[in-house]
Every structure is written in C-alpha cells, then in structure tokens.
Amino acid sequence: MTLARTAVRGSAASIGGQGFRIVLQLVGLAVLARLLEPADFGVVAMVTAAIGLADILRDFGLSSAAVQAPSVSRGERVNLFWANTGLGLLCTVAVAASTPLLVALYDEPTLAHIVPALSLVLLISGINTQYRADLGRALRFVALASSDVLAQLVGTLVAIAVALLGGGYWAIVAQQLTVAVVALVVNVVSTRWRPGLPQRCTSIRRFFRFGLSVFGTQVLGYAAKNADTVALGAFWGSSVLGGYNRAQQIAVVPLNQINGPLTRVALPMLSKAHLDPARFSRAVLRAQLAGAYGTATVLAFVAGLAVPIVAVLLGPGWSEAAPILALLAIAGVFRSLSQLAYWMFLSSGRPGAQFALDLWAQPVMVAVIVLGASQGAVGAAWAAVAVWPVYWIVGLLVASRSAGLAAGPLVWRAVRALLGVALPAALASWYVSQAIDGPLIALAAGLAAGAALVAVVALAVRPVRRDVAEVVTLVRHAAQRGEKTSPQP
Template sequence: MSSTKTKAGIKWSVIDQVVKQLITLIISGILSRLLTPAEYGLLGMITVAIGFLQVFRDMGLGSSIIRKQEISATEQSSIFWLNMAVGCLLMLLLMLAAPLLANFFKEPRLTLLVRVMSLNFVMGAMTVVPDALIQKAIDFKSYFYRNLGTVLAGGILGIWLAYKGFGVWALIGQSLLTTITGVIISFRMVKWRPRWVFNKALLKNHMKYSMPLLGDSTINYWVRNIDNLLVGKFLGASLLGIYNRAYSLMLLPVRQISVTLTRVMFPSFAIIQHDSGKMWDQYGKMMSLVAMISFPLMSFLGVYANEVIFIVYGSGWLEVVPLFKIFCFLGAIQSVATLSGSVFYATGRTALMFKVGLVSKALMIIGIAGGLFYGRLLGMVWGYVISSTFAFLIESYFVSHVLLNKLRDFFLNIIPEVLASLLSMLLLLFAKYWYKSSENSLTASFMGFHFIAAFFTLVLYIYLLKRLNSKGFKLLMKNIYAKKGTYTSPDDR
C-alpha cells in the first residue's frame, strides 16, 4: 500500500471528522436552545420509523465497490440503477406506512413528517456509487469538501427554520437539504456518470458479498434503535429527546475518532487482504492509536459531564447528565469495537460477521429491553453498556480468529492505554471533587484550576504511555519526528 496515499487519506479523514463534528456540535448546541426535548423526541420517532428502511438503501453494495480491485463501468451503472429502484420502492412503502407509524406512537403529526422525510431515500440512493468511488481512491480530501458543504448547508437552514418558529420542521429541512447537497457535490467531484445499462449477471458476485452485510446492518439497526423505539413507546417524547441528546453527544467523539481511521482502513486493508500477518500488525497499531485518543477523552467527558452538558446544551438539559456519564464508558468501548468491521469487509468474511452479529446483537437487545423493564431509562442505559461489553468480547475473539491470532494478543494491544487512562482519570476525579463548583456556574477560578489540572493529567498520561510501551504512541511519535516529506505508515515494521 502507498504510504503517501495512506498518509494523505488519514490526514484528510482526520480533518474531515474534526471539522464536521465541530460544526455539528455548534449547530446542535444552537438548535438545542431553539427547540424543545419533545421536538427532538419527534425526530427520534421519525428516525426509528425510517431508519430500518434506510439499511436497504445501500445494501452493502458501496462496500463491494470499494473491496473489488477492478470494477467495470457496466457494474457501476448496474449497481446505481438497482439502488435507485430500491430507493423509489422504499419511499413508496414509507409513504403508505406513515399513518400506521403515527398510530403506533400515538402521534398524529408523524404522518406528514414521515412522508416528507421519505424523499431522502431516492436522493440518497444517487450518492452510493460516487461516494464509494471517492473512498475507493482514498480521496478523502474531496470527501472532506463534500461533507463540509452538506453539513453547513443543512445546518444553516435548520437554524433559520428553528429561529423562525418552525419547530420540528427545522430538523426535517436540515436533513433534506443535507442529502440534496450531498448528491450535487458528489456528482461534481467524480467523472463517472451512470449509463443506461443494467447487467443482472454482473451483480451476482456483488450480491453474494453484500447480502451478509445487509443482514448484519439489519440486526445492527434494531440494536441501535430498539432503545429509541422502547423509550418513545413507553416513556414518551420528552424522555426520548433527553435520551437522544445523551447518546448523540457520546457518538460525536466516537465517530470523530474511529470513523476517521475505519474509512481509510477498509480500502487500505482491501489491498493487502491476503496477508493476515501484515493486517494484524496494522490492526493492532490502529486499535492502540484509537484507544490512546478515545479512552482519556471519554474519561474526561465523564468526569466533567455536568460542565460539558451545561456548555453544549444549556441549563435546560441537565437531566442528560446521568445518562451521558454512563454512555462515556460505552463510547470508549465502541470507538475500538468499530474497527473490527474493516477486517471482515476487507477479507470477504461478511458471512462470518453476520453470524457473529446474530449472537452479539441478540445479547445487546436482551440487555437493553431487560434494563428498561427493571430500571426504566437509567436501567436501560446500564443494560446497553453491560451487554455491549460482552458483545465486544465476542466480536474481538472472531477478529483475532480471522487474522490467525489469539484474543489475549488482541487485548495486549490496548492494555497500556487502559492503564494510563485509569490512572489519569483518578487524578481528574481528585481535582474535580477537591474543587467543586455548582452545576450551573462556571467561574473563572474554576475554569483556570481545572485547565491546569487537565494539563498535568495530559502530561501524566503521555508519560505513562511512553513507559508502558504503547504501540499507538510510538506510531504517533515516529510520524511527528519523521523528516519532512516522509511518513511511517502502520504497515512499516
């Protein structure tokens, strides 16, 4: 694999995630001050309603394009028209089912909201092939500008509509314009255009690869959304809005960290898919690098949850704090667990991934539903975290198996980050409870003291990483001190 291309891919993927999530956080903070928890709860209900059908829009064919090293123009056009047909069918089904969904949630407003949101299916289907071609080329510079344009366009419209008093329609408008902008920019960035051809025979190999992905995505959808479904059904829109804000804020850093690397890992791993030794070495370094960033970050967010929620959402959302604290632990796990998909995708072991997902995701559904039954909202969050931990262990075992290694070796990659994060978090906790502040005020002395505490905690963390021989830390340092114009890629051993 080209070190220069990998370096550029990682660099622009990092820039993309940092800038996009920063803008998203700002937009979310503004919208949270203009909209109510109940309005966010309506969006949560809509997401549950259309999210399942969203799984079928791509059907894993975008990943198949990325994995296949040589793909013809006829194959690309055939995939495009198949996705368009599926998108139109899904839009029609959702328009017909909208009244049933409104009746299920006992929320009449959902009928029109869901029908308008269904337009996303047709527009979104248009971007599957061009977006896959951009990622296949590891051209994440173009992808950065694409995402920047979509987030800004949708966010600006959403804020304007919310300011004008359109309520939940601000969130609908934001979503639609984001999709439309993505279609326009993606087609401007690639030279490819669909031709009026459709070859069913050429799709067979793609479908054989993508169908297990579709099955896994379907299972994953129910795990990711059964919480919203249950909260919306049994606890109401307001509590769903609070839950959604806690979960969404946790996902911001998780996506920023892990998605940054997985988007580059998949096309890069696809090139060396037959060399399990090299893939294991790269995977271990990437896992260590993600853990090195996410573990202390989620620890910091958990310790300072009150202050984070107050700054981001305002004083009207402090009910989010207890949920967010628990979710921070889940975020640390998910940031590392997300990487496993690249291994299954690149090696073509999608059927195994589907079978593993059946077991691990069923465990998570039981944990979520059981937690809600015994402990309402807080119990459900704990059930989510505990079951996700066991699911992570199961998936980690099979990733190690695919790459011909042991589970023990899998976790040895992140032991330094775990120990360093735990010790650093203890220092933060000591500082936090030694100098307490009220939930609703952030004084200059409080901010100054904890800025100094955070600085010394960071110094301690870096020292511990070095002493504990962290793979991710060594990889980062090699590239920082590399001569100008050179790069130490994960596969340089």
C-alpha cells in the same frame, strides 16, 4: 507512494475534516437546544430510528462490496448505481407508507407530517451511495471529508434559520434533508462521473452476495444500537426520549465523526493488505491505535466532564441528561473498540462470519437494552454499559480467529490504552471539574487536568509512550503530505 503512507494521509484528511464537522455539530446542537423543546428532538428521533433501518436496506452492503472488490468495471459501476438508486426509491415509498404504523406505535400524531418528509433522505442517499464508494475506492479521502464538512455546515445553518423562524421540529427535518442534498451534489462534482443506462449484459451478483452478509450484520447491529430509542419512545414518550436523544447525540459525535471516516480509510487499506498475513497483522495493529488512543480517550473525557458539558452545550433545563451522557460515553468507548472487529471481518472477505456472530449476540443485546429502557432513560444507559464491553471482547476473539490473527496482542494493546490513557483522563477531569463552580471554567479545568495526567502517564510508562509516539509519528507524517489524486478505476 506506499499504501501505508496513503493510509496515513487518508486518516489525517478524514479526521481533520471530521474535526471541523464535530465543531459544527456541537455548535448546532448548542444553538438548537436553546431554540427548541426536548419534545421536538424526541419526535424526530422516533422517525430517524425507522429511517436508519431503511437506510441499511438502501445500501444493502453494496458500498462496502464495491470498496472491498479488487476491481470494478464501468458496467458494474453503472449497475451498482441503479441498484442503490432503486433501493433508495423503494425504501422511500415503504417508509412513507408505514406512516400510520409509526403514528400508532408511538401514539404521536405529528409523525404523520415528519415521516413522509424524512423518507426522501433515503432516495437522495441511494443516488449518492456509489459516488461515495467511488471516492473511497479511489482513496480520495480529502474529497470525502470536504463533502461531509460542507454538507454539515449548510445543514446546520438551515436548521438554525428554520428554528429562529419558529419552525420547531421542522428545523431538524430541514437539516437532515439539506445535509443529504448537499453531500450528493458535492460528490457528483468531485467524481465527475455520470452513469449511463443499466447494462443488462453485466452482472453484479458478486456484489450482492458479499453485501447480503454485510446487510444482515448491519441490520442486527442497528437494532442493538437503536433499541433504546424505540423502547424509550414507546414506553415514555417524546419528552423523555428527547432528553435521552440529546445526551446520546453528544456521546455519538466522536463515534460517528471519527469512526466513520476511519472506516472509509481502514476498509480499503486493510482490504489491500489482507492477502499478506504479516502485512495484514501490522495493518490491523496500527488501525487499532486510532480507536484505542483516539476515540476512546475522547469519550473518556466526555464521561468525566458530562455535567459541565451538558450545562455548556444544552443550557438550563437539561441537567437530567448529564448522568445519561456519562454512561453512554462509557458504553461508547467499547463501541469504538468493537469497530476493529468489523474492519477485520470485511477486509478479509468474511462478512458471513460476523453475521453468524451477530445472529445470536445482537438479539441478546437488544433484549437487555429494552429491559433497561423499561426502567427509564438511565436504565437504558446502564444497559448499554453492560452489553458493549462483552460484545467487544467476543467480537474481537471471533474476528481474530476468522482472520488467522492472534487476539492476545490486540486485547492487550486496547487494555493498555484504556488503563494508561482513557481511565486517567476520565478520573482526573471528573475530580477537578466537580470541585469548581461555573460550568465553562469547570470544563476547561477538567480538560487541562485530564490532559496533564495523560501526558505524565505517557512519559512515565514505556509501552504507552511507544504507542503514543507511533500515533504522533503517523499524524506528523500525514500533516507533511497532501492528498494523492488517484485515477478513477
């Protein structure tokens, strides 16, 4: 079976699994929004910002290094496992010890209970890191998707149960811990691999060298993506942050649940293709289709239908989240497109080039976002709209030059997708939905109108029609094939 077909099937398996996960997340979000208060979400969001930063240290880029490497020996796998487990334990202890600092930063006493509990996620994820990398390196994308779906299902059910029992913010804490534990158990069963004791005679320095640049890039990127959360919590407190966090959660569902699995598919595929310039160029152009015509279009619908989406998912009392959601969805379109540059940097073995870019670009983004957050939740959302399109263009130009590819075709294909599909979808869905009373009917009518206009554009505009036809062909071919079970390296 060719690498291209494996990539197609992997993409289909990952996106299909994430489709179920998106549904689960949205159902859980809708139920929990009616059982909990905005402040409950806000206090947990204060902690998850710190947890997420420590989680990057826990990984240290070693998962990407393991997937990108042409080969990984058994001794290296064992040592990588213990390295990530040790980093996970270190991060758990460090975050738990930082509890007084976080309580003082946010002036929120309840964090004294939440921080130590959520810090355990870091240890569990540390143990799981190389199991996930092992499945990705073996191209076992169905197994990865199954793990994600099952973990999300069990976590959602646990959260709803705790909320019904009056647990408040503990429902969200229990959800995150449950997801981490279930994912670990399923991945251990799937890999059927048991690490032995660390092997002193086997060096993993090459993985740390690669991971160091990835780690630096991820820290800077995380700061830009979470500066709004930290700043809003510090400036305005848990209630304002809770409303913003729910809008953000809806906006990032397509980003996390589509781009995450696509990264697990795209990175090993592009890494195998990068030694052949012509093959790598074709693979990059094909990889861009998923973000430009997939995630970006979904987010365009979210932007256009923000008002009925908030009314349906979050219910009464959350109307102020609608304009925030619309703005964050627009920013998310360009966050999605910027993922391609990330794939290009890593798959071509040039993480240092992205780190050099982010060393100056991300601090500028953080400064703009913090300035916007000082004006409130809407200000933070507008700041995101301002910075992400610029970062996308700059990142794509630098990544193309670093990988030896022409940036013009990549930029033009993305612009064509935005103008030909995403923009018509957003405008049509907004125009129809705002003229109809009743959020559920408005949502359905807006979706239908947007989809109809996109279909007309796809039929009438030849370049868009070719792109859409290629996406449809990829999906159809993927649907006709099952997962290939590759031997463990």
